[in-house]
Amino acid sequence: MKNKKSIISAITFVIVGLVITGAASAVIYKQDSNGDNGMAALKAQPLQMVSQGSSPKPLAATQITAGAYNSYHPGIAASPSGIFYAAAEVSQDGSAWQPGVFSSDAAGTTWTEDIEFSYPGAQYNALDSNSVGTYGTFGAPPDQSSIIVFYQAEDPEGNSGVWDWAANGFSNLFNNDILAYNDPNPNATSMGWNLALTGDMTTGSGVPLVLYMEWGPNNYGIIGWINGKTGYVHAANSADQQKVLGYNVYDHNDGANLFVRVVNLAQWNWNSGQQYYYHPDKKTVQIDETTYQVMYPSVAAQNNTVLIVAQKITGSANDIILYRSTNGLSSYTRTDLVASADDETYPQVIFTGAGTAICTYCKNGVLYYKLTEDGGATWGAEAQVSDSQVQNEYRTEALCSKLGAGFAAWEDTRGSVIDIYFDQVTSGPAIPFLAIGAITAKTPKFSAVIENTGTAAATSVQWNITLTGGFILLGKLTSGTEPSIAAGATATVNSKFVFGFGKAVAIKVTAKCAEGPSASGTATGKVILFITKIV
Numbered sequence: 001m002k003n004k005k006s007i008i009s010a011i012t013f014v015i016v017g018l019v020i021t022g023a024a025s026a027v028i029y030k031q032d033s034n035g036d037n038g039m040a041a042l043k044a045q046p047l048q049m050v051s052q053g054s055s056p057k058p059l060a061a062t063q064i065t066a067g068a069y070n071s072y073h074p075g076i077a078a079s080p081s082g083i084f085y086a087a088a089e090v091s092q093d094g095s096a097w098q099p100g101v102f103s104s105d106a107a108g109t110t111w112t113e114d115i116e117f118s119y120p121g122a123q124y125n126a127l128d129s130n131s132v133g134t135y136g137t138f139g140a141p142p143d144q145s146s147i148i149v150f151y152q153a154e155d156p157e158g159n160s161g162v163w164d165w166a167a168n169g170f171s172n173l174f175n176n177d178i179l180a181y182n183d184p185n186p187n188a189t190s191m192g193w194n195l196a197l198t199g200d201m202t203t204g205s206g207v208p209l210v211l212y213m214e215w216g217p218n219n220y221g222i223i224g225w226i227n228g229k230t231g232y233v234h235a236a237n238s239a240d241q242q243k244v245l246g247y248n249v250y251d252h253n254d255g256a257n258l259f260v261r262v263v264n265l266a267q268w269n270w271n272s273g274q275q276y277y278y279h280p281d282k283k284t285v286q287i288d289e290t291t292y293q294v295m296y297p298s299v300a301a302q303n304n305t306v307l308i309v310a311q312k313i314t315g316s317a318n319d320i321i322l323y324r325s326t327n328g329l330s331s332y333t334r335t336d337l338v339a340s341a342d343d344e345t346y347p348q349v350i351f352t353g354a355g356t357a358i359c360t361y362c363k364n365g366v367l368y369y370k371l372t373e374d375g376g377a378t379w380g381a382e383a384q385v386s387d388s389q390v391q392n393e394y395r396t397e398a399l400c401s402k403l404g405a406g407f408a409a410w411e412d413t414r415g416s417v418i419d420i421y422f423d424q425v426t427s428g429p430a431i432p433f434l435a436i437g438a439i440t441a442k443t444p445k446f447s448a449v450i451e452n453t454g455t456a457a458a459t460s461v462q463w464n465i466t467l468t469g470g471f472i473l474l475g476k477l478t479s480g481t482e483p484s485i486a487a488g489a490t491a492t493v494n495s496k497f498v499f500g501f502g503k504a505v506a507i508k509v510t511a512k513c514a515e516g517p518s519a520s521g522t523a524t525g526k527v528i529l530f531i532t533k534i535v
Contacts, residue, residue: 038227040168041220041276044161044213047149048118062423064102064111064409069094070418073395074409075125077153077180078402079134081435081519082106082453085153086409087125087136088420096120099138101153106453108407108422115156119144124395127153128180128193128239135193139174146171148195148211148221150178163211163221169202170223173209179246181239181265194263194279196237196248204230208250208259214268214277222278232259233295234394238350239265240301243328245282247301249308255293258310260285260329285329294321296394298359302351304328305375309337309347309359318343320361324376337370337379344368346394352401358426360385360399360408362392367410369425385425389414403454404428430487432458436509436521437490444530445475446495448509448521452485458513459484465495465509470502470527485513502527504535 065071069091076086084104089097090113100116121141128135134153140146146166152159165173176197183192195211207230211223232250239246244266250259261284268277287294293313300307305326312321319339325332338344338361347361355375361368367385372378390396391411398409405428412421433454440447446465452458461482467475475498482491493509505525512518526533 039222039224039278040165041214041222041274042163042165042168044163044221047151047156047160047162062109062421064088064104064420064422065090066419067091068417069097071420072097072411072418073124074398074411074420075127075136076398076400076407076409076422077127077129077134077136078400078407079129079154080131081154082402082433082451084108084400084402084407084422085127085134085136086111086420086422087127087138087153089123089125090116098122099125101136101151101156103153104422108424111422114153117149117151119149122149124175125398126176126178127398127400128178130180130182130192133159133180135178135180137176137178137195139176139197140172145173148173148176148197148223150193150195150213161221163223165223168223171200172205173197173199175234177235177237179237179239181241181244181246184244184266192265194237194239194246194248194265196235196250196261198232198235198250201225203227206231206233206253208232208235208248208261210246210248210261210263212279220276222276224278226261226284229259234297236298238299238301240303240306240328242303243301245301245328246279247299247306247329249297249299251295251297251310255295255313256289258287258294258297258308258323260287260299260308262329283329287323287332296346298348300349300351300357302354302357302375305355306332307349307351307357307359307376308332309349311345311347312336312339317341318345320344320347320359322359322376326375338363338368338382345392346396348397348399350399350401350406352406352426353404353428356404356426358399358406360397360425362390362396364388365390365392365413367397367408369406369408371426385423386410386412386421387414391418399425402428403431403433428455430454430456432456432485432487432513432515432517434458434461434511434513434517434519436511436519439507439509439521439523439534441525441532441534442494443532444497444499446498446507446525446532448493450482450485450491450493450511450519452487452489454517455487456515457484457486458515458517460514461485461491461511462513463493463509463511465493465507467495467498467525467527468506468508470500470505472498472500472502472505472527474499497530498527498532499530500527501529
């Protein structure tokens, strides 16, 4: 069981190896040949966190929160290690709510609260993961409306930060979403993520914004906007992992259009004047509607197929509309995905596998979903995720995928207070999923556990144990192959005989199976002649 951590705001903040303390430094510049884009760069500051005592007892299956007061606006993601992380607004006294982060076991059946962030009034939690970590954000609290927050769920103490954009004229940064991606650039940080949000500037209100952290020498947060674009409210985003593009979608306060900003996440351009890197836009697309309104968008992207769902408001009913593109939004089609005499509201969409996606939505207090297995060309009949127990509001549910299966977290009203519940929505194919467990010392060797937390056997598992640092004469590299690791099973592997000296020897363990999944883990050891220890 984990204990919730306590961090005070006076600590230093370490981000990609750069210690950041003191006052922030900011620089603004205009970028692109037409002068339509604006960007600003700013160093991050420490994120304030608070402990509320020891961790609660692990909860019953599917229930994430179980406090005395309501919980709101969940975020959910499956981590690269195979466990789940969730986030929600929680309260200790019924008068103030602030974001809390929870972690589960690999099955998502028991949950523990890890930490709470000391930003009362902050709303709209979002989480996403790439191959190395799980990243989160939430909207700014009303009394600090110029801040943008990010954190890594696995290590919120060491990898978290806040940018305060007040000096740059930003405020009301309330509606955030986050995508995570695998940055192919060899010089890039492993923390590949992008935020979509809306906010106010001195030049106008409701500006569609993007934010990400550059990998250059300054480790700036880069915020970007489109000059002349105002009046936008909600934001959603998704990464096309195959094309390494970020799709950021915004709805307008009059419901007349959706604005899409496509960011080239695979490319970093260098600004020689201000000395930092930034992602260029690939394109912008505006979807206009004249006979009805569209609000509350959600987006999913995969290999140039883009699915955007939104609430279609006709005056007599609320339905779910789908905008589908198979060419990266060079063109798209409109389809009424769900339309009935009842109101369907607040959709979310996610790809769970190759061509497979789910869309959830609320109707009559029930959370429903539809499934497509051909990239959104056709969809199956609606099915229930929950009973008549869902709070009907914006960001009431969140989706994630793991091993090809779809999962949902939602605001549930079955008890005396609103709690966050979690469940599997769709099944995926039987596939293995590797993780590195405990790395230990077994003199005169080092040992590691390879776990298969997937649903099928992992075959031909090739593994390496590599030692670096110190003065190691024997045992620097050990390689081997496990013929098979059954689903739910583990295998223990050992290094060769180790001989040498080293007070801080870096131990790296990697594993990859024939089916494709891979994993890595690290530890620090000590070697004195043939005696090995973990430090």
